[in-house]
Amino acid sequence: MTNEVPFAMGEASEIQKDLIMPVMKVSFKEKLWTRLLMVIILVATFAYIKQLTTGLGVTAMRDYSAWGIYISHFVFLVAVSLIGALVTAILKLLKIKWATPLTRISEIISVAAVLFAAITIVVDMGRPDRLLYVFIHGRIQSPIIWDVTVVNTYLIISLILLYLPLIPDIALLRDTLTGKPNWQRKLYTLLAVNWKGTAEQKKVLNRAIGIMLVLVLPVAFSIHTVTSWLFAVNMRAGWNSTIFGPYFVSGAFVVGAAAVIVAMYVYRKTQKLQDYITDYHFDMMGKLLVLTMVIYFYFNINEFLVPGYKMERLEGSELLELFMGGHAPVFWITQIAGLILPILLLVFKPMRKPLPIMLISLVVIAGSWLKRVLIVIPAQFHPQFPIQNVPKNFHYYHPTFFELAITMGIVAGVLLVITVFSRLFPIILVVETEEERHCKIDNKATGR
Amino acid sequence: MGKINDKGKGSSRRDFLKSGITFGAGAIAGAGLVSAIANAGGKENKVKVLTGDGKIAEVNASELNMISPGEVQEKNQKQGRIGLPGKKFVMVIDLSRCQNARKCMAACNAAHELQPYQHHINTLQMQDSADSAPYYMPKPCFHCDNPPCVKVCPVDATFKRQDGIVLIDNERCIGCRFCISACPYSARMFQWFEPEMTEEQKNRPYNIELNVPQKRGTVTKCLFSADRLRVGKLPYCVSSCPNGVYYFGDKNEDAVTNGTTGETVLFSELIRNNAGYTYFEDLGTKPQVYYLPPKDRRTPFKPVEDSLGEKI
Numbered sequence: 001m002t003n004e005v006p007f008a009m010g011e012a013s014e015i016q017k018d019l020i021m022p023v024m025k026v027s028f029k030e031k032l033w034t035r036l037l038m039v040i041i042l043v044a045t046f047a048y049i050k051q052l053t054t055g056l057g058v059t060a061m062r063d064y065s066a067w068g069i070y071i072s073h074f075v076f077l078v079a080v081s082l083i084g085a086l087v088t089a090i091l092k093l094l095k096i097k098w099a100t101p102l103t104r105i106s107e108i109i110s111v112a113a114v115l116f117a118a119i120t121i122v123v124d125m126g127r128p129d130r131l132l133y134v135f136i137h138g139r140i141q142s143p144i145i146w147d148v149t150v151v152n153t154y155l156i157i158s159l160i161l162l163y164l165p166l167i168p169d170i171a172l173l174r175d176t177l178t179g180k181p182n183w184q185r186k187l188y189t190l191l192a193v194n195w196k197g198t199a200e201q202k203k204v205l206n207r208a209i210g211i212m213l214v215l216v217l218p219v220a221f222s223i224h225t226v227t228s229w230l231f232a233v234n235m236r237a238g239w240n241s242t243i244f245g246p247y248f249v250s251g252a253f254v255v256g257a258a259a260v261i262v263a264m265y266v267y268r269k270t271q272k273l274q275d276y277i278t279d280y281h282f283d284m285m286g287k288l289l290v291l292t293m294v295i296y297f298y299f300n301i302n303e304f305l306v307p308g309y310k311m312e313r314l315e316g317s318e319l320l321e322l323f324m325g326g327h328a329p330v331f332w333i334t335q336i337a338g339l340i341l342p343i344l345l346l347v348f349k350p351m352r353k354p355l356p357i358m359l360i361s362l363v364v365i366a367g368s369w370l371k372r373v374l375i376v377i378p379a380q381f382h383p384q385f386p387i388q389n390v391p392k393n394f395h396y397y398h399p400t401f402f403e404l405a406i407t408m409g410i411v412a413g414v415l416l417v418i419t420v421f422s423r424l425f426p427i428i429l430v431v432e433t434e435e436e437r438h439c440k441i442d443n444k445a446t447g448r
Numbered sequence: 449m450g451k452i453n454d455k456g457k458g459s460s461r462r463d464f465l466k467s468g469i470t471f472g473a474g475a476i477a478g479a480g481l482v483s484a485i486a487n488a489g490g491k492e493n494k495v496k497v498l499t500g501d502g503k504i505a506e507v508n509a510s511e512l513n514m515i516s517p518g519e520v521q522e523k524n525q526k527q528g529r530i531g532l533p534g535k536k537f538v539m540v541i542d543l544s545r546c547q548n549a550r551k552c553m554a555a556c557n558a559a560h561e562l563q564p565y566q567h568h569i570n571t572l573q574m575q576d577s578a579d580s581a582p583y584y585m586p587k588p589c590f591h592c593d594n595p596p597c598v599k600v601c602p603v604d605a606t607f608k609r610q611d612g613i614v615l616i617d618n619e620r621c622i623g624c625r626f627c628i629s630a631c632p633y634s635a636r637m638f639q640w641f642e643p644e645m646t647e648e649q650k651n652r653p654y655n656i657e658l659n660v661p662q663k664r665g666t667v668t669k670c671l672f673s674a675d676r677l678r679v680g681k682l683p684y685c686v687s688s689c690p691n692g693v694y695y696f697g698d699k700n701e702d703a704v705t706n707g708t709t710g711e712t713v714l715f716s717e718l719i720r721n722n723a724g725y726t727y728f729e730d731l732g733t734k735p736q737v738y739y740l741p742p743k744d745r746r747t748p749f750k751p752v753e754d755s756l757g758e759k760i
Binding site: 057 | 565566567570571572573574587596599600601602603604605620621622623624625626628629630632633634636637638639640641642664665666667727728731754755756757758759760
């Protein structure tokens with residue numbers, strides 16, 4: 001790619017230069033990172049081909065753990081994808097201005113996560129060749145059909161919400177990045193849909209964004225609520241819960257907020273965006289993360305303390321295994337290291353500085369991933385009748401290399417989509433940031 | 449002669465019991481059967497065939513119009529989803545008689561071509577509490593009247609027929625395994641690997657009422673031997689039990705027949721007199737497999753190794 005004289009610098013403002021610069025040149029580190037992701041995806045592809053030819057038997061899933069980490073990973077990705085709705089829609093509708101530079105980061109995380117959530121489900125299917133049957137023979141009474149509906153709707157709305165605020169920026173790229181290869185410039189011209197920034201265009205665009213911001217909210221809540229129902233509608237100890245919907249949604253905001261904080265840190269470092277993603281943003285996101293974690297903690301108390309008090313037959317044995325049995329170490333790690341400690345730490349302001357909060361967020365993400373495994377798997381090993389006359393490995397679930405490799409590949413896929421996106425488009429809203437800054441200056445000048 | 453397949457007529461209970469030695473009309477659908485008789489005929493130009501009403505006839509070999517496997521499968525699929533009109537099948541398992549002979553499991557596995565670790569019917573070693581004696585409990589699919597598995601299926605691959613049987617269409621199943629999660633009784637299993645069979649076996653027309661050939665990536669479970677019921681026979685497990693554990697019959701006729709002794713009794717009386725029950729009624733699934741309590745067990749309980757090897 002050409003790194004030299006990519007656009008007429010004189011025409012661009014400081015802000016434009018700062019924010020468009022990362023799109024212009026690709027650093028060696030970034031190339032290395034992309035290659036690494038591609039290698040992981042390649043390994044995952046081979047593992048998936050093996051799974052296609054041999055059967056789902058290459059995984060550790062068996063009849064008494066018919067769902068494994070594919071499903072828990074799907075739940076995790078759906079959870080991550082909710083952050084777009086939180087940062088873009090909720091904060092924007094509440095007119096919280098500081099979140100503006102974070103909207104595109106959260107929106108691309110949403111789009112990538114929900115896209116690969118859908119792919120994860122196809123990976124988990126025993127007969128992916130019959131995928132279209134879901135549409136041809138779909139039955140409305142199955143929660144899977146509800147999930148397919150809302151996941152696809154959410155993907156489309158998120159794509160629109162990513163794209164609409166991008167139009168003015170794409171137009172800017174179209175006009176300034178004259179040194180880019182032909183296909184890329186054609187892409188910008190196409191996607192800019194003849195944007196000229198006239199007052200009328202702005203009015204239409206703002207109205208469209210406003211409508212989508214409202215539309216995305218119910219869909220976002222449905223997507224994770226319905227995902228929780230895939231478990232809650234089953235008569236199984238550990239899933240048989242009426243609060244699974246809000247429990248899942250509140251947990252989703254936790255992992256999503258943590259994911260945005262990590263992405264903020266990475267982009268700030270690699271794209272030198274200190275002036276745009278400031279310590280103030282980390283501080284505010286830290287407070288938001290604490291808020292979501294406190295709410296999630298409240299639901300955890302409800303989810304575990306109430307049935308734990310009663311200790312019904314199967315529910316009791318499932319909980320005992322979580323609290324004191326084989327799953328106890330992971331359970332207490334997710335609860336203490338993944339939830340309680342981060343809340344306590346993030347209450348203190350120094351912990352909300354970029355580096356510490358990024359590290360804490362990584363722990364929160366890891367804890368959230370493991371938490372989904374704990375939601376999906378142990379509940380399956382407490383059926384009404386004893387597990388007998390099956391091979392020993394039917395009694396436990398230890399993920400195999402194949403499913404771990406495929407899961408890693410899906411994670412790499414999410415990261416690759418985000419990386420490629422930020423190579424083609426500015427990760428911070430250029431035009432909007434510019435306008436907001438002008439506003440501030442104007443306000444100062446008029447003494448407001 | 450069993451007339452189970454004859455539309456609009458239905459069959460009497462006596463027909464149903466007697467028909468153990470005859471073939472029903474449904475068998476004509478099996479191209480394999482036709483060719484088997486053709487070979488047995490021995491004559492060059494004439495072949496014997498089974499007619500729709502169960503008579504054996506001779507026709508010229510050149511006039512014989514073989515039904516293609518595709519047509520056979522299509523017919524299987526169509527009649528398999530409808531079921532047997534006027535029937536409401538029910539099973540009663542007498543736990544006091546089970547001695548863990550496992551002949552039911554063997555017959556079932558052979559008929560449905562299952563691996564040794566797959567159980568459409570599974571004989572469990574049960575103990576209700578620390579103070580009570582253990583006993584054996586054969587557990588098929590309960591063919592619930594309010595089946596949680598059918599509710600959650602996204603593509604209508606598993607369904608409940610008018611005769612009460614819950615079946616799986618493995619030509620439809622997408623392998624999402626939601627039904628396995630939904631079934632509280634662990635009645636369902638998944639084909640994690642390619643079932644072992646020859647290419648020729650694999651190309652047989654699919655029989656939805658037998659779920660054979662089994663297919664990788666789909667779910668399988670007990671079918672109440674719907675293929676046997678269609679030809680007026682008792683299920684594989686029921687008729688292979690040496691200890692008289694199983695009764696099978698029709699709730700509409702209020703009669704069940706013991707698979708070992710051939711004795712037919714009133715279903716309602718059997719349940720009432722022996723304190724019959726279904727499992728986990730509180731779940732509201734309305735199982736159609738009833739149990740008689742394990743009283744007066746004939747043999748002392750001999751625990752057996754319940755694990756089948758290390759890993760599969």
